[in-house]
Amino acid sequence: MDQPAEKKEVQFSEGALAEIRRYMSHYPADRQKSALLPILHIAQAEFGGWISPEAMDKVAEILNIQPIEVYEVATFYTMFNLKPVGKHVLEVCRTGPCMLRGSDQLIQHLENKLGCAVGETSADGNFTLKTVECLASCGTGPMLQVREQYYENLDAASADQLLEDLKASTVKKPWEENY
Template identity: 45%
Template sequence: MSSGHPGLINDFIEKGEPFHWSDKNLKEIEIIKSKYPEDRHQSAVMPLLYLAQNQNNNWLSTECIEAVSKALAMPKIRVAEVATFYSMFNLKPVGKNLIQVCRTSPCMLRGSKKITDTIIKETKCGINQTTDDGLFTVVEVECLGACSNGPMIQINNDFYEDLNEENTKKIIENIKENKPNKVGSQTGRVSSENA
C-alpha cells in the first residue's frame, strides 16, 4: 500500500499520541463498512474520520489518519486529502469549546464581523487560536447551511443562530460559568420561518 511522500502528511497534520480504535468503534467501523460494496469500502472515509476525531478529543492527528488508512486499506495521503478538505475535521488540538464563526456572504451581510469581534473580545482568543486554559478555540468557516438565520456560529455540535452582540456575549458568559445555553435561534424563530 502506497502512502505517498513519507514526510508530506506531517507537514500539515500534527503528530499526536498513539491511537488505537476503541472496541466500540471497531464494531462501528464494521457496521459502516457493511453499508458499502466490498470493493468500495474507501467510500467510508468520512464517517471513519469522524469516528476517529470523536475518539481523539475532537481532532485528527497523523496517528488517526494512519488508523483510518489501515481500516480502509487506503493510502494515507488519500485519507489526508479528505481530512484537509473539510473544515469539520480539525488537524490540530482544539479547545473544549470549538467556536466556528460563519463568515460567508449572507452571514456577513447580517453582521458576522460584529459577532466575530464580540467572540474575540469575550473569549480573549484570536482567530485560529486556543485559549491558554483550553476552554475555547475560535475559527472562521464558510457557510454552515443556516444562512436564513444568520449571523450564526457553531459551538462543537450545536448551532446558535440569529445572533447579535448581546446574545453572543451571553452565550460565551454561560460557557465560562458552566451554565447551559439555548441552542438554535436566539430570538425565538421557529426553524427557518420568517421572524
C-alpha cells in the first residue's frame, strides 16, 4: 500500500514573520485569527506564488488555530493558488464588460503566445495563465492582474511587451517593496 507523502515543515523568513506580526498586532490577543487572509497572502508571496498544505499548517501554528480552519479559507478564495505556479501569474478578467472589449481575443492570444491553456503554466516556467471574474476595472478592459498590479487596455502588441517586461523583471515580495 502506498504511504502518504511525508510533509516537510516550512519556515517563513524574518521579513515575512515581521509582516505577519504586524498584521496580528491589529487584533486583540483572542482574535488573532482575523489576520488569516493577509497572512495567507504573505504565505503565497513567500513560498513561490502558491500555498502548500505545509504552508497552511505553519499558518495555523502561528495563529494557534486548527489547520482545517486555514484549509477552509485557502480553498474557498480563488486568489490563492493551491499548486505550484510560474514566476508570474496572469489573471485575465473574462467578465462581460471585458469580454465586450476583447478579453476572449486577449486570452486566445496569450494561450498561443505562451503555448499553454488557461490553468496551465508555460514550458519555460515564467507564466501561469488564469481567468478571473471582474476586477473592477471594467472601463479599461481587456485587462489582467499580476500580483497587486493592473495592466489595462491590452491588445496583442501591448500584451507581448508586457510578457517581455515581466520575463525580465525580478519578483519582489510585498514587504521588500517600499510602501
